[in-house]
Amino acid sequence: GENVEQHPSTLSVQEGDSAVIKCTYSDSASNYFPWYKQELGKGPQLIIDIRSNVGEKKDQRIAVTLNKTAKHFSLHITETQPEDSAVYFCAALFSGAGSYQLTFGKGTKLSVIP
Amino acid sequence: DTGVSQNPRHKITKRGQNVTFRCDPISEHNRLYWYRQTLGQGPEFLTYFQNEAQLEKSRLLSDRFSAERPKGSFSTLEIQRTEQGDSAMYLCASSAQGNTEAFFGQGTRLTVV
Numbered sequence: 189g190e191n192v193e194q195h196p197s198t199l200s201v202q203e204g205d206s207a208v209i210k211c212t213y214s215d216s217a218s219n220y221f222p223w224y225k226q227e228l229g230k231g232p233q234l235i236i237d238i239r240s241n242v243g244e245k246k247d248q249r250i251a252v253t254l255n256k257t258a259k260h261f262s263l264h265i266t267e268t269q270p271e272d273s274a275v276y277f278c279a280a281l282f283s284g285a286g287s288y289q290l291t292f293g294k295g296t297k298l299s300v301i302p
Numbered sequence: 303d304t305g306v307s308q309n310p311r312h313k314i315t316k317r318g319q320n321v322t323f324r325c326d327p328i329s330e331h332n333r334l335y336w337y338r339q340t341l342g343q344g345p346e347f348l349t350y351f352q353n354e355a356q357l358e359k360s361r362l363l364s365d366r367f368s369a370e371r372p373k374g375s376f377s378t379l380e381i382q383r384t385e386q387g388d389s390a391m392y393l394c395a396s397s398a399q400g401n402t403e404a405f406f407g408q409g410t411r412l413t414v415v
Contacts, residue, residue: 194344220402231306231393231406232345279343283402287358290334290404292344 190215192280194293196214199249201268202301209296211278212260218280221254226275232300236263248300304328305371306407308394315384322380323410327396334377335404336369337393338362345393351377353369384414 191214201207213221219240224232238245238252238261245252249268254261265272275297279290303354307326315321332353337345349368353374362367366384371377381388391411395404401404 190346221380222403224406229408231308231408234403234405237403239331279344281402287379288402288404289347289352289358289360290345290398291347294342294344 190218190280190282190291192278192291192293194278194289194296195243195298197240197294198297198299200299203268203270206270207263207265207268207272207298207300209263209276209278209298210260211280211293212258213261213280213291214259215280215282216256216259217282220283221252222279222281223250223252223263224277224279224292226277226295232277265298268298270300273298274302306394306396308392308407308410310410310412311408312413314415317384317386317414319384320380320382321384321392321412322378323392323412324376324378325394325407326376327394328387328398330398331405332394332399333372333397333404335395335397336377337395337406339391339393339409340389342380347379348379366367376394381412384412386414388412 191291226232251264275295278293317349325408334351339345349372391409394407397404
């Protein structure tokens with residue numbers, strides 16, 4: 189089955205700096221890669237996703253890049269703000285065989301220091 | 303609020319008791335998922351419904367766990383004879399036909415004492 193590794197497990201940045209979180213996946217058939225933000229006591233919130241036919245996607249201060257050859261994808265947050273502090277999860281999915289089972293990384297706790 | 307709704311938000315139960323959780327998906331989402339999340343880990347897939355049909359089950363879903371979605375709308379997850387190892391956040395998510403974007407509810411935190 190799919191295995192997703194996520195690094196780093198914790199990340200502290202100064203407000204206004206950029207943050208980068210990296211994930212690798214094992215199943216070359218995976219074709220959908222979402223990122224979720226989870227605040228304390230809440231469910232995961234979908235913030236951005238990318239499909240395997242795209243190399244990069246951007247939404248305001250958030251961007252995701254995908255390298256299919258190396259089987260890794262990254263989340264980039266620019267101009268970080270204190271409200272960006274949360275746990276971020278990457279995930280991978282192969283949706284071609286009728287399966288919709290997301291495999292998640294272990295998460296990155298991002299702290300933005302004012 | 304048109305998001306995924308889960309009840310209860312918190313449940314404390316004694317070991318050996320049965321518990322049932324409810325999930326109401328986003329309206330018109332025909333796919334519904336259950337995940338389990340333990341402290342410091344990412345969510346782990348448990349099971350998935352398309353309309354009322356349960357199409358996929360993880361090996362994590364032991365025979366003490368049962369999930370239903372009888373009318374293709376809300377779903378219930380029951381855990382029988384709870385064990386301390388069942389303590390976790392149980393998350394429900396839903397997605398629309400032909401769409402892989404899954405939206406999660408706030409979860410039900412289960413504590414087995």
